[in-house]
Amino acid sequence: MGTIKASRGTQDILPEAVRIWQQVEATAREILARSAYREIRTPIFEQTDLFERGIGEATDVVGKEMYTFHDRGDRSLTLRPENTAGVVRAFIEHSLYAQGGVQRLWYTGPMFRYERPQAGRQRQFHQLGVEVIGSRDPRADVEVMALATDMLQTLGLTGLTLYLNSVGNPSDRHHYRDALVTYFTPFQADLDADSQERLTRNPLRILDSKDERTQAIAKDAPSILDYLGDDSKQHFDRVQQLLTDLGIVYTLNPRLVRGLDYYTHTAFELVSQDLGAQATVCGGGRYDGLVGQLGGPDTAAVGWAIGLERLTLLLRQLQETSLPDLDFYLVSRGERAEAQSAQLAQQLRHQGFSVEVDLSGSAFGKQFKRADRSGAIACLVLGDAEAEAGTVNLKWLASGDQEAIAQAELLDKADSLRQTIAAQRAGI
Template sequence: MDNIQAIRGTKDILPSEIIYWQYLEKTAQAILTKANYQEIRTPIFEQTPLFERGIGEATDVVGKEMYTFVDRGDRSITLRPEGTAGVVRSYIQNKLYASGGVDRLWYSGAMFRYERPQAGRQRQFHQIGLELLGSNAPRADVEVIAIATDILKALGLQNLTLQINSVGNKEDRQNYRQALVDYFTPYKEDLDIDSQDRLTRNPLRILDSKDKKTQEIAKNAPSILDYLGNDSKSHFDKVCNLLSLLGISYEINNRLVRGLDYYTHTAFEIISSDLGAQATVCGGGRYDGLVSQLGGSETPAVGWAMGMERLILLLEQLQPLKATTPDIYFVSRGDKAENQALVIAQNLRHHGFKVELDLSGSNFAKQFKRGDRSGAKICLVLGDTEVEEGTIQVKNLATSQQKTVSQQDLITTIKN
């Protein structure tokens, strides 16, 4: 019988790798907590219309990449392809807006998209994201960008570039959409197949095509910055000025539109030059119409998401993180000793020590070898003789010095 393998596009996170994940999660959580963002955890699957309405039916995510199925209740269910729609659904359903003011939320967890797996991109992938709901101020845009910058700096990541753009309001986008249709239509036969389809459904996404010929054609396409109304221009100018005030460098990329329909005004990405093709480590922007689109009241909002797999790739390039090791390795031999060792090990753990208890039952020589490899500083040795005498042997694995102490004095001895 063949062994069952993990599904293509999914990946086990092994104990030797988990330290990077824990470091990333701990670093992000500390910075988000300092800015008073509250964690929220939403289900990994939702009703399919949430994503169709929220993300947009003309997007690649909805059209090609969602994991959708019909459950036993004959309901269309989708594994979440991104985090924002679920957070907004929860915000509306649970009336988080009722207290008034601004809600600052963050999340982390698995997302699902049917894409071609490659380095930094899996079909089950993970994101850390935040959403700031209830403010239309340019300061809100800059706050979330600054927090993303702080997290990436705290992780020690380098060679990062912040790219920003404005996609304007609904009216600006409609005017720009028509300008793109007028520009690309004469080139329709030269565009890649996906872009030909997008020409009528979602022409802004043509700017995001990875096809080289389409990219060449798009170089001379109109810029959305030329189609912004006065309010949109003012908002974008203030965002740029505030970024400069904080000393956050940026590049304006007038081709940056992001892949989801709900974006308005500010759109941004943080790019790493150390990742090759999959270079975006953080992406987000403002989405002032999404809450009302999903049934809530008019609520301005802005947020971002970071791809954890891509951040892990960068962290692994920086320096190897060492897996945690026990403080104490405990070897024992004999029925009475093995039982007593279990009691002592639990007591030591309750006092804050990391203890690995050898459960092999093999001879002392083999247990000592495992103790040497464990990385522990101390090895405790207990045999039936020590049990009878109420003693235990304490061995310093660095110096090989060993002494016999009373079991009652063990914790004091180890602490000293």
């Protein structure tokens, strides 16, 4: 029998990559906490009806990409393809609206869509997202866009472009939909197969086609900005002014419609040039009708999601591969020395140091080579003689300086050791 491999469209996140994921998560937690966002965790699978009603049956996500199954009770369940619908369901089910005010929520976790796997896009993928539920104020739109920009820039991304559009309210979109059908119908035979199907079901999605011929046809299609009513124009003008006031540069893109039916008014994407071809790292917008559509009170909301696979791929390209911040690499040989090494490592860890113990039992020479490759600041050496005397050899790996020191004294000097390690790590 052959070896079992990960399923197509899934991938293992190995230890050297996990460090970047942790960096992203830690940065997000810090920035979101400063802005009064609280984490929410929802189930990985939901009733299928939630996504059919929330995302829209005419979307590619619902029509082609969901992982749907029946459980033993013959209930139709779906692995979540996105998490806004799940957060809104939790908001309604637990009556979070009864608390009054605005709910600022964030989440992270795996999502599932049956798509063709490619760089930065998997069938099991991960998102980090925010939702501001309970405000129609344009300031909420700008707050979430500013948060996303701040987070990505803090992580070190450059070459970011904020693309901005308004998809108006349902009435605006109804008039615009009619205009698109009128425009595209004479070209129907020249559109790609998906766009021909969308012409009657969801013509706005034709604007998002990746087919070159369809893109050329769509180039002269009507702009939704010409179909916005007075209220929608006023909201969008205010969003643009607030972004300008914050010094956030944006580019209007009337073709930006996003792929889900629940969007209203503001739609936006943050696109990076660092992946070669333009790549969307963050996308979101306002969805004022979704809470009511799913059975809750009429409640406005806005949010975004960042694709973590794509983001971490960018960060791995921008950052040099680095070793863990290891303080000590502990080598030992001999029964008594090896027993003491376990005790000494535990005591040092309790004092806040990071320690890796060589468990190979091989000759000192081989252990020393592993110590040099470990990225540790210092090597601790225990042999039979040191074990007998209760000492340990401390070797600073950068300089090669070493000294014999009593194990008890080593533990007593924790504060000065920390200062020395910090200085050497900083290259001082």
